[in-house]
Structure formats: structure tokens, C-alpha cells
Amino acid sequence: MNEILTVDRLGQRGDGIAEAPSGSVFIPYALPGETVRAVVDGERGGLVEIIVPSESRIAAICPLFTRCGGCAAQHMAPGLYREWKRRQVVTALERAGIAAPVAELVDAHGAGRRRVTFHARREGEAMVVGFMAARSHDLIAVEHCPVLAPGLARAPVVAGMLASRMGGTGKPLDIQITASEAGLDVDIRGHGPLGDRLRLALTQLAERLDLARLANHGEIVVERRPPLQRMGRALVSPAPGGFLQATALGEETLAGIVMAALPRGKRAADLFAGCGPFGFRLAERMQVTAVESDKAAMLALARAAGATQGLKPIVTETRDLFRRPLLEHELGAFHVVVLDPPRAGAEAQAKRLAASKVRDVIYVSCDAGSFARDAATLVAGGYALEAVTPVDQFRYSAHVELVGVFRRGSKG
Secondary structure (H helix, E strand, C coil): CEEEEEEEEECCCCCEEEEECCEEEEECCCCCCCEEEEEEECCEEEEEEEEECCCCECCCCCCCECCECCCCCCCECHHHHHHHHHHHHHHHHHHCCCCCCECCCEECCCCCECEEEEEEEEECCEEEEEEEECCCCCEEECCCCCCECHHHCCHHHHHHHHHHHHHHHCCCEEEEEEEECCEEEEEEECCCCCCHHHHHHHHHHHHHHCCCEEEECCEEEEECCCCCEEECCEEECCCCCCCCCCCHHHHHHHHHHHHHHCCCCCEEEEECCCCCCCHHHHCCCCEEEEEECCHHHHHHHHHHHHCCCCCCCEEEEECCCCCCCCCHHHHCCCCEEEECCCCCCCHHHHHHHHCCCCCEEEEEECCHHHHHHHHHHHHHCCEEEEEEEEEECCCCCCCCEEEEEEEECCCC
16 A cells, blocks of 8 residues: 655664554655655565655666665665664663663765675586575675675675586575685575586686685685785684675774774783684783684684794683583683674673673673663673773675673672
């Protein structure tokens, strides 16, 4: 049913929210203050026409915007965009009952995203390679993406050639491509084990495409050059498909905020450490115990630590912190705990920190909701949330990173 609606505010995913007689209606790509015509189906609205546009509406930078599902906010002027992202953090904290100063959004897009995942599947006789369409499982072919770093300029072509070579089984593929200091680092998922003939063909194709490394489901097919990433003083070769901050500037920005908040002391715990984006920087000032469930990430960190001069000692431990969080007596060995959990947060570890005597906790998060939940646990345990800094390294998406700094008072 077509309705004319006035948009009141933005939702968490960037949808415009209007109030209709039936209740709230979420309209993708509509902005606050706009009068729009929309096809309404329950709480979802499809934008048909903008009758009165917002002054904060700008032209998108990509012709695929609204078709491709990768970006949600290319139509927002910078001021509205920054406030929308910051407001996500403020709202999450308010809902958790936490009063804390939230800084302005820090732009950490830099040169662009250094990692991209293409989806590939056979449709008839052709292999279609691209991104998921907005709110759909359809694929949109992509020849160029303006939010990617220059090092990924040829990534669409590389993904297409790899998909064509591996598409004989008809299985859908995910092709993750990362820009490294040595060239493109590729990990393919979805095909399953490779036979000898296909492995040889992929090795030859990697040579032809001048790839640094090619892996299948995390297993290296060929490594022509180590796909190094710089983390502080260290050069790290992450495991195939291993976690990496989205942009180089994003990693530097988050780490800079962490280091600026670091207290005096000799020992730091780096929890959910990955392959060391924070641990190597911490080790410039403190002894570090790095804990992570991914054994390959711990191995990459340990190798890089052994090859890097001028650092304090780094000890690694492979441990599932969801099931086996560090306990109070273990945490007591550290002057500061830095943690960077996945989107689900660190509920079990936060409870142990709240019961510990650790004075300083620096929490890096990629989800405002799980951060707010864990922050409430820490505050109830005697910490004060001293500062929260939102960081934007996923430009035009609904994702926002943040760093929260917790200090324990004399009570601890």
C-alpha cells in the first residue's frame, strides 16, 4: 500500500523511521525531515518517491548504491552521518543505564578497506562474482568499489578469474582478498578439499596473477611471498583468513587511543589478541601476555615477536576466553588489561574483571550493544567508564568501532 509519510529519525541500520497509523515504518535510504511516498508492508517501507528532500541528502559516490548491500549511508551529508554513528554508541549506553562521556566520531577510513570478500556462484553458464544485493541473496556484479584501498584495485578481476577456475562443482564460493605489503593475499571458502589437478592449476594461476599467497579454507596452496602486515614495529604474516582490522588507519587509530590511555606499569594482558595489532604496540612499553583462541593467530604473533627487536617480552597463550576466561588470581598479575573481543562481546571475561583488582581496563569493541552490556558489568563491579571514543573505519556502513577506558577507584 502506497503511503505518504514524514521521516522522523534514523534507525541503527540507517533506515529512516516514520510513524504511520499502524506504527513505526522503517524506510531504507530515507532521511529525517523528508516527506516520502513509500510502499508499506507491516513495519517495512520501500522508498518510491522523495516528495520533500532533506537538506542533508547528498549524491552517492557509487552508481551501485541502493542496489549493492555493502553501503547504507552514501546519501547522508557528513554532519548527519557522524551524528548517526555517534548516536548508536550513546543510545546503547543509555539503554544500559550508563552515563559516560562519548567523544565525537573519529574518521579512520584512511586509504580505504584493505580486505574484501567477493561471493561467487554459477548462474546458468556464467559465474557471477560480486557483492550481495541490499536485503537480498542476489549477487551484484562489481567491477570497482570506491571504499577499497588502492592495493585492492585489481581484486574484482582476481576474484573473477579464481571463481571461473574453481566453479566447476557449482558450489557457491567466498573469496576473501587482503592487500598486504607483498601483494594480494587470497583465501577461498566453499569449495572443499582440492584435488591434485586443481591445486596445480591454482598454483599456476597464482603465479600468473602475481599473488603473494593463495589459500583454500585456511590451508595454504602456495605462498610466493609472505603477506606481511605492519603492526607497530613488527611485520606480521597473519594466518590465511585471520582477523585483521578493516583499514590500516583504523588499526593505527584504535591502537593510538589504547596507548594514550595506558597507565604506568610493567605487565599488560592483551585478551582476544588476534595476531597482535595491540600486543606489539603494548610491548614497546610493557611485558605482554597475549591470549587468543585461534592457534594460528598465536603462532603468527609469536613468530613476528621473535623477529622484532626493541620489544618487551611477549608470552602467548591459546585459550578460549568465552569458556575459560582469565580468573581473578590470574588477572591480578597485570597492571592493565586490553581486550578486543568479537561482536558478541566478552560477557564471561567482563564478570571476572569486575570481580578482580585490576585497576585499568581498555576495551576495544566492534558492537555498541555488547560493549554496553559488558560495560554495565564492569561499572557494577566498581569501575568508572572514563571515556568512550567512537571510531569509523567502515565508512558508509552501519558498523562503528569504539574504545572504552575503565578506571577503578580507591575501592579497587
